[in-house]
Amino acid sequence: MKIVQYRTLSTEALTGEWVDGTVYTLNHSLSEIMAGAIAVRGEAVPHATILAPVRPAQILCIGKNYADHAAEMKSDVPEFPLVFAKLPGTIIASHDLIRWRRAVTTQVDWEGELVVVIGKTAKNISADQVFDYIFGYTIANDVSARDLQNRDGQWARAKGMDTFCPLGPVIVTRDEIPDPHTLTIKTFVNDEQMQNSSTSLLMRRIPELVSYLSQTFTLQPGDIILTGTPSGVGAGMKPPRFLEQGMVVRVEIENIGVLENRCEVED
Numbered sequence: 043m044k045i046v047q048y049r050t051l052s053t054e055a056l057t058g059e060w061v062d063g064t065v066y067t068l069n070h071s072l073s074e075i076m077a078g079a080i081a082v083r084g085e086a087v088p089h090a091t092i093l094a095p096v097r098p099a100q101i102l103c104i105g106k107n108y109a110d111h112a113a114e115m116k117s118d119v120p121e122f123p124l125v126f127a128k129l130p131g132t133i134i135a136s137h138d139l140i141r142w143r144r145a146v147t148t149q150v151d152w153e154g155e156l157v158v159v160i161g162k163t164a165k166n167i168s169a170d171q172v173f174d175y176i177f178g179y180t181i182a183n184d185v186s187a188r189d190l191q192n193r194d195g196q197w198a199r200a201k202g203m204d205t206f207c208p209l210g211p212v213i214v215t216r217d218e219i220p221d222p223h224t225l226t227i228k229t230f231v232n233d234e235q236m237q238n239s240s241t242s243l244l245m246r247r248i249p250e251l252v253s254y255l256s257q258t259f260t261l262q263p264g265d266i267i268l269t270g271t272p273s274g275v276g277a278g279m280k281p282p283r284f285l286e287q288g289m290v291v292r293v294e295i296e297n298i299g300v301l302e303n304r305c306e307v308e309d
Contacts, residue, residue, distance in 0.1 A: 043081065044212040044299070045072065045178070048090040055093055059083050060212045065090040072096065072213075076161045076177050076263045094135045095180055095213045096159060100265040101128040102255055103184060103201070107270025108243050114278030123246050123254050126197050128184070128268075132207035139306045140185055140291070141205045147187035150285040150305070153271035154229035154293035156222065156241050157182045158248055159213050164261040169249035175261070176252070178213040179222055181293050181301040182268050183229075188277045188284070208291075208303045209266070219297055223247055226296040227272060232289055239272030241295075 044060040045068075057072045058065040059081070067084035068075070072095075075081050105124035106112040112119050134140070142150055161177025184207065191200035219225070222241060229237035246254075251267060276283040285291065287307040294300050 043215045043218065045075070045081075045095065045215065046210075046212050047072065047093040047095050048087065049093060050087065050090055058087060058090065065092070073263065092135055092137070092211050094133050095210045096264050096266065097130070097133065098264050098266045099130075099262055100259065101130070101132065101207060101268070102259065102265065103128060103268040104246070104251055104270045107245050108239065108272040109245055110239075110243070110273035111271055111275065111278070114273045114275070119245065123251060125255065126201060128207050129202040131204045132185075132202060134205050134208050134303070136208065136211040136301045136303065138208065138303060139205065140183075140208065140285070140303050141306045141308065142187070142203060143308045145309065146203075147190055148284070149188040149277070149282070151186045151188050151276045152229055152231060152236065152285065152291045153184035153186060153275055154227055154237050154295075155182045155184050155268045155271050156225060156227060156295055157209070158222075158252065158267040158269065160252075160261045160263060160265040160267070161216075162263055164252065164256045167253055167256045169253040172249040172252040173216065176216050176248070177263070178215040179219055179298060180210055180213045180266070181295050181298055182266070183208040183291055183293050183301060183303065184268055184271060188282075208301055210301055212299055214298050225298070226294075228294045229274060230292040230294075231285070233292075236276070237272055237274030239274070241269070243272060244269060
């Protein structure tokens with residue numbers, strides 16, 4: 043099942059099912075479905091606006107989890123998973139605007155990533171238990187201000203600015219992706235392909251990552267984990283290339299869909 047959050051002119055956020063470009067009502071909320079309620083498809087929803095598919099309390103991210111990306115950033119592969127967090131204000135939906143001010147950053151970069159959506163409370167779980175705690179998968183663009191990342195020495199501002207985590211458009215439930223390590227992942231900027239890789243190249247796979255995180259954090263239903271980006275980011279190019287006013291970033295992951303956002307830059 044492909045689950046979305048949507049609104050209409052007369053409603054706020056509701057949970058629906060995405061089928062071939064059409065949103066259908068569901069009889070339960072996302073939290074109820076995660077808790078085990080059986081989702082039953084209802085009527086088609088005309089003029090639905092797609093929202094971010096989940097509003098996570100925790101946005102946990104893994105850096106340098108593809109060897110080719112670590113290499114293009116002239117960095118060693120981390121000895122342990124490199125964990126950082128993004129802030130709730132980073133979350134936007136597909137087709138929302140990525141916004142920033144030139145006075146704050148002039149080196150905004152793209153990072154297409156596979157995202158794990160947690161389905162039930164997980165604490166101190168083993169790697170062989172992990173898939174029982176995953177609800178599904180979605181797509182993120184881990185937008186990053188490289189000048190802030192390099193200058194600050196830590197990543198809170200560079201990764202945590204408002205609008206810097208486009209997410210969605212759907213959550214594909216776990217049963218539809220039996221092996222998340224076989225998916226193609228591509229990123230385009232203004233239709234020019236920048237990233238073309240596979241989740242088979244993840245150095246630390248999802249069972250290891252979720253188990254590792256659960257040793258430190260209590261993972262709750264709706265929390266998300268960004269698993270890392272492959273090579274092809276702007277900062278790794280010669281010369282470096284960064285996002286500018288009006289550019290459109292599109293991330294595509296096999297069996298999930300397309301996440302697309304336009305950039306808007308203020309002075």
